[in-house]
Amino acid sequence: MDQADLKSERRLPALAVSRGIGIGHVVFLHGEKRHFFRLDLDAADIETECSRLHSAVEASVRQLRSLATNSDLDPTQPVSSIFGVHLLMMEESSLIEKIETIIGDQKVNAEWALKIVTDQYRDRQISVEDTQLREKYLDIEDVSERLLNALDGSPSPAQLTYSGAVIVARELRPSTIMELTRSNPVALITEHGGWTSHTSILAREFKLPMASGIKDLEQVFSHGEEVIVDGINGQVILNPSMETIKHFHTFGSENIVSDELPTELAKPVRTIDGTSIAIRANVDIPEGYQLAKYLGAEGIGLFRSESLISQSGKIPSEDEQIAAYRQMAEVAGESGVKIRTFDVGIDQLGGDNHEPERNPSLGLRSIRLSLTDTTHFRSQIRAILRATVGEKIDVVLPMVSGVSEVLRSKAIIAEERTRLENEGTPIGAPKLGAMIEVPSGVLTAREIARKVDFLCLGTNDLVQYLLAVDRDNDSVAEWYQTLHPAVIRAISEVLAAAADSDIPVVVCGEMAGSAFYVPILIGLGARELSMNVNSIRQIRHLVSGITINESVALVDTIKSSETAAETEQILREFYLRNWIGLFPAGLLNSKHR
Ligand code: PEP
Ligand code: MG
Numbered sequence: 001m002d003q004a005d006l007k008s009e010r011r012l013p014a015l016a017v018s019r020g021i022g023i024g025h026v027v028f029l030h031g032e033k034r035h036f037f038r039l040d041l042d043a044a045d046i047e048t049e050c051s052r053l054h055s056a057v058e059a060s061v062r063q064l065r066s067l068a069t070n071s072d073l074d075p076t077q078p079v080s081s082i083f084g085v086h087l088l089m090m091e092e093s094s095l096i097e098k099i100e101t102i103i104g105d106q107k108v109n110a111e112w113a114l115k116i117v118t119d120q121y122r123d124r125q126i127s128v129e130d131t132q133l134r135e136k137y138l139d140i141e142d143v144s145e146r147l148l149n150a151l152d153g154s155p156s157p158a159q160l161t162y163s164g165a166v167i168v169a170r171e172l173r174p175s176t177i178m179e180l181t182r183s184n185p186v187a188l189i190t191e192h193g194g195w196t197s198h199t200s201i202l203a204r205e206f207k208l209p210m211a212s213g214i215k216d217l218e219q220v221f222s223h224g225e226e227v228i229v230d231g232i233n234g235q236v237i238l239n240p241s242m243e244t245i246k247h248f249h250t251f252g253s254e255n256i257v258s259d260e261l262p263t264e265l266a267k268p269v270r271t272i273d274g275t276s277i278a279i280r281a282n283v284d285i286p287e288g289y290q291l292a293k294y295l296g297a298e299g300i301g302l303f304r305s306e307s308l309i310s311q312s313g314k315i316p317s318e319d320e321q322i323a324a325y326r327q328m329a330e331v332a333g334e335s336g337v338k339i340r341t342f343d344v345g346i347d348q349l350g351g352d353n354h355e356p357e358r359n360p361s362l363g364l365r366s367i368r369l370s371l372t373d374t375t376h377f378r379s380q381i382r383a384i385l386r387a388t389v390g391e392k393i394d395v396v397l398p399m400v401s402g403v404s405e406v407l408r409s410k411a412i413i414a415e416e417r418t419r420l421e422n423e424g425t426p427i428g429a430p431k432l433g434a435m436i437e438v439p440s441g442v443l444t445a446r447e448i449a450r451k452v453d454f455l456c457l458g459t460n461d462l463v464q465y466l467l468a469v470d471r472d473n474d475s476v477a478e479w480y481q482t483l484h485p486a487v488i489r490a491i492s493e494v495l496a497a498a499a500d501s502d503i504p505v506v507v508c509g510e511m512a513g514s515a516f517y518v519p520i521l522i523g524l525g526a527r528e529l530s531m532n533v534n535s536i537r538q539i540r541h542l543v544s545g546i547t548i549n550e551s552v553a554l555v556d557t558i559k560s561s562e563t564a565a566e567t568e569q570i571l572r573e574f575y576l577r578n579w580i581g582l583f584p585a586g587l588l589n590s591k592h593r
Contacts, residue, residue: 008239012214014189015474016234017200019534020209021248022166022187023228023240026221029169029176037183038223039109049103053096053110056150061090063146082139089143095121110151118144149312166227168217171472173348174198174304175311178284181206187229189236191217194480196460196510197472198304204532205288211236213474266296269540273547277522279539280335280530282508289331292533296540299335301530302396302456302508303328305380306344313350315342315376321383329391336392338433338456338506338530341370341380343398361470366399371408381416388428396456400434402444406451437461437509442490445497455498457526459509463487481564481593482511488520488558488567495525506530515542515583516571516592520558523551538584545582564593 027037041049067083089095095117102113121140165185169176171192177199188210193199203210209231214220221227221238228237228248237244270276280301281292289300308316308324316324328337345365347357357363370377384395397409410432420427434441434448437458441448449455459482464471466486469479481487491507498505506528511517513531515538521529522543531539554574561567568591575588 009241009244010238012220012236012238014211014234014236015194015213015477016210016231017193017195017197017212018188018203018208018210018231020187020207020231021228021251022185022209022231023245023248024164024166024186024226026168026223026225026227027165027185028218028221028223029167029172037109038112040224041103041107041109043107046104046107049110050100052151053099053103053113056110056147057090057096059150060143060146061087063150064090085139086143086146089139090147095143111148114144114147114151166229168221170217172199173311174202174307175309175348177202177206177208178307179311181208187211187231189214189217189221189227189229191215192472192474194471194474194477196463196480201282201510201532202284202307204534205282205284207534261291261294265294266540268298269296269543271522271543271546271548271551273549275548276527277543278528279536279543280338280506280508280528281533281536282513282530283328283533286327286331288533289328292536293331293333295533295536297335297533297536299392300328300332300337301506301528303337303339304343305339306342306348309342309344309348313348315349318379318383318386321380322387325384325387325393326391329387329393332392334392336394338394338396339384339430340396340398340435340456341367341377344369361464367397367405367409368399370397371405371412374412377409378412378416381413382420384430385413385417385420385427386425388430389426391428393428394431394433394454396433396435398435398458399438399441399461400436400448401438401440403447403451406432406434406448410451433506436494438465439490442466442493445494446500449497449501449503452503454503455494455505456530457491457494457505457507457509459487459491459507459511462490462509466490478593482517483520483564483567483571483593485561485563485567488524491521491526492524499525504528513539514592515539515587516575518542519546519551519554519575519579520571522546522548523553523555542579542582545579550578568592 029037064083064087098117099110099113102108102116103110106113118140125140166187166189167180167185168189170190172188172190185208188203188208190199190212191214193212200210200212209229211229211231211234214236226239228240228244230237230248268276269279278298279296280299281289281297282302283289283292283300284304284307308321325339343366345357345360345363346354346369347360364372384393387393397406400406417427431453433454433456434452435456435458436442436445438461445455460471463480463482467479467481467484469476471480495505505526507521507526508530512521512529513535518529518539529539558567558570561570572588575583
């Protein structure tokens with residue numbers, strides 16, 4: 001190996017949250033409220049980029065004019081004069097000219113140029129001594145936000161073709177991932193985000209290698225620098241030598257899970273002693289189900305409908321939702337799709353007419369948000385009722401904490417049903433399920449089970465809420481313990497509650513797609529597992545090699561465990577002794593708490 005190469009190559013340990021190898025060049029994604037790229041443009045694209053900026057300015061000016069001259073506002077009053085100031089900034093200051101200069105000089109996209117210029121303006125303004133003048137930086141942020149929104153509608157020419165990027169961001173929102181996949185990045189690196197964070201779940205769905213847990217990203221990486229994301233061993237390699245690149249090319253291709261459709265559909269899977277275990281798929285895009293189906297998935301066990309909400313928080317119209325739900329139902333066919341109603345927090349929706357949440361995971365989110373301002377919930381329910389005509393669709397309510405949310409939701413569903421029937425609009429009859437993922441939901445699972453057609457077990461949140469540990473905060477990752485005795489008991493209680501009411505339970509958190517945990521779920525009584533497409537092969541292989549009796553016996557042996565570590569040790573030893581061939585290489589060596 002070349003000495004110079006050796007010197008500059010650096011390896012950083014990271015958390016592997018999506019399997020695979022990605023080799024590419026760093027592109028930073030900035031912004032807390034919104035993410036945007038820095039894109040390097042070809043000289044030929046600069047003119048188009050400047051006209052994109054001008055169209056965005058024109059759209060923003062039109063909005064501001066109408067706001068500033070709104071007849072409801074008194075022109076002498078502060079609100080309309082604020083819009084007047086914003087108009088002046090757009091039309092008469094040198095702001096736009098400066099952005100244009102940066103696009104041309106640095107050959108970057110309009111969003112990036114806007115960020116550079118507004119950051120400069122803002123920093124200058126914040127350092128001014130006069131408090132009143134200093135506060136004007138808020139106006140600059142407003143103008144910048146308005147322009148960014150306007151630019152959002154028209155992608156940069158480079159954006160759609162941008163490929164080979166390793167996206168580096170402190171945190172990535174799921175909606176950003178959905179939008180990013182259009183530009184074909186090769187891998188993701190973040191500071192925050194564990195195995196069960198939505199971003200990691202989506203990265204796995206899109207087969208994007210991802211490493212998280214790297215601090216001070218801006219000090220560690222430079223824009224354009226070459227990196228390797230090793231989402232298998234959990235490391236990021238900066239400035240890799242040629243030899244390292246070659247090694248990872250080969251290693252990466254050996255680890256690629258084939259996307260090719262098998263020649264025939266796999267049959268439903270059974271344990272050795274003949275018990276059927278239904279494998280369903282967690283997918284957010286219809287194409288995602290195609291491979292799942294060939295691998296033997298029986299329907300979509302979880303469609304996270306909030307994946308339809310845009311990065312800026314825009315909720316699709318009722319008709320757009322109907323189209324999306326029908327598409328999912330059509331691909332899922334006879335086995336159907338379970339649509340979970342929007343599981344988002346108020347902060348993730350557009351609009352500024354609310355205080356930022358102090359504690360979003362415990363705040364106005366999921367079913368609570370749906371039941372507080374019912375407008376979006378009602379339109380989603382109508383869309384689902386209408387999409388269900390001729391299709392097999394079920395509805396799942398997220399984050400149910402007790403019977404009252406189920407009853408209130410049922411009342412709304414009944415009202416919307418009557419409304420549509422009175423209008424003569426054809427509707428179907430979706431079944432109703434409750435997602436059990438908070439402790440009070442577990443403790444009232446028996447009562448809830450009597451009011452719904454099925455339960456879903458959301459183990460990702462169940463661990464978070466039961467153990468009071470933020471699933472997205474890696475500084476407490478050690479406390480996020482799937483094998484904690486409390487978690488095992490909670491799962492057991494939910495499965496028993498459903499069995500007593502004779503209704504099914506779909507386990508759909510990440511636990512259901514991990515070979516290490518599946519024998520425990522089956523031993524506890526789970527018969528329906530819904531998982532990421534990329535886990536299906538592994539779980540089928542495992543399920544078809546075990547017996548129910550062995551799994552039940554295994555659960556018995558961990559019943560007296562006092563800690564997650566003790567349970568992990570018992571499981572590992574049992575697997576090594578009895579089922580070693582059923583696990584993928586390396587799985588039994590890594591940590592599973
Ligand atoms: C869960 O909480 O386990 C779950 C399936 O939902 P999500 O990961 O979307 O919160
Ligand atoms: Mg959840």
